[in-house]
Amino acid sequence: MLQKPVTAELGNVSPVIVVPGRYSAKELAYQAEDVAAGLTCNASFDCNANKVLIMPKGWQQREAFLAALEGALSKAAPRQAYYPGAHDRWRAYSKGRSSIHQFGTESAEVLPWTLVRDLDANDREERAFVSESFCPILFETQIGSADPVEFLDRAVTFANDRLWGTLSAGLVVHPKTSKDPMLGAAVDRAITKLRYGAVCVNAWAGYLFAFVTPPWGAYPGSSSADIQSGSGWVHNTPMLEGIEKAVLRHPITAMPKPAYFPSHRSAHVLMPRMTALEENSRWMRVPGVMAAAMQA
Numbered sequence: 001m002l003q004k005p006v007t008a009e010l011g012n013v014s015p016v017i018v019v020p021g022r023y024s025a026k027e028l029a030y031q032a033e034d035v036a037a038g039l040t041c042n043a044s045f046d047c048n049a050n051k052v053l054i055m056p057k058g059w060q061q062r063e064a065f066l067a068a069l070e071g072a073l074s075k076a077a078p079r080q081a082y083y084p085g086a087h088d089r090w091r092a093y094s095k096g097r098s099s100i101h102q103f104g105t106e107s108a109e110v111l112p113w114t115l116v117r118d119l120d121a122n123d124r125e126e127r128a129f130v131s132e133s134f135c136p137i138l139f140e141t142q143i144g145s146a147d148p149v150e151f152l153d154r155a156v157t158f159a160n161d162r163l164w165g166t167l168s169a170g171l172v173v174h175p176k177t178s179k180d181p182m183l184g185a186a187v188d189r190a191i192t193k194l195r196y197g198a199v200c201v202n203a204w205a206g207y208l209f210a211f212v213t214p215p216w217g218a219y220p221g222s223s224s225a226d227i228q229s230g231s232g233w234v235h236n237t238p239m240l241e242g243i244e245k246a247v248l249r250h251p252i253t254a255m256p257k258p259a260y261f262p263s264h265r266s267a268h269v270l271m272p273r274m275t276a277l278e279e280n281s282r283w284m285r286v287p288g289v290m291a292a293a294m295q296a
């Protein structure tokens with residue numbers, strides 16, 4: 001029997017919890033594309049790819065949010081489904097769905113971006129909740145109500161108890177919600193109670209991973225018999241100990257848009273320039289990075 005401790009970072013059925021509020025069309029569009037970006041980045045072959053969208057029952061802007069999400073997916077360029085077994089998993093997870101929306105066409109090289117709406121949150125046999133599809137498919141379910149406090153309590157319980165994995169989770173929160181004393185406290189409670197190693201507000205968890213300095217890993221406590229998303233931490237430049245989770249808070253919108261957004265027009269120019277800057281930091285490289293970023 002192996003006695004030496006082993007650390008590892010594994011996958012996750014990553015939730016995105018959309019907290020009800022009154023969002024502008026611009027805010028909805030930005031956050032919907034951020035959710036889409038968390039699915040399409042690297043053709044969805046990421047440990048932290050968005051997998052389950054948790055929406056409040058009775059929220060008046062649900063259809064507008066989903067329409068913006070579908071619009072972003074419909075405009076996202078197809079990417080090669082290179083990971084072994086992706087086609088078989090996509091068929092297994094999408095087969096027999098009554099409310100499925102595909103954006104693109106399946107081929108030997110490509111899988112369509114896929115949104116499956118209206119999953120039954122009470123279905124204990126739902127495979128989308130208990131195993132990671134690791135292919136470009138996002139599931140949507142509704143729980144709770146349009147009351148933010150009740151919804152957050154129900155959503156956190158659902159994410160913690162029903163979704164497999166403990167790596168990363170996202171929250172979409174309107175600034176007015178965060179600033180309200182009662183609602184802001186409910187958001188903070190949700191962040192505290194989420195049993196995930198990364199909790200990101202208004203940004204995909206890949207953003208936190210890309211910063212490299214914060215610790216990245218599964219929520220502590222899993223046993224080797226049920227390892228979930230792994231154990232231990234990577235990155236963690238300050239060499240912090242006793243970590244429970246890393247939390248990132250992002251504005252509801254940002255300009256320029258992040259390079260991982262599927263609609264970013266100059267990511268192919270920006271990312272090599274950013275890599276060169278990281279490799280050899282010089283002020284003379286900064287204008288080129290800024291110029292490419294502003295062309296988003």
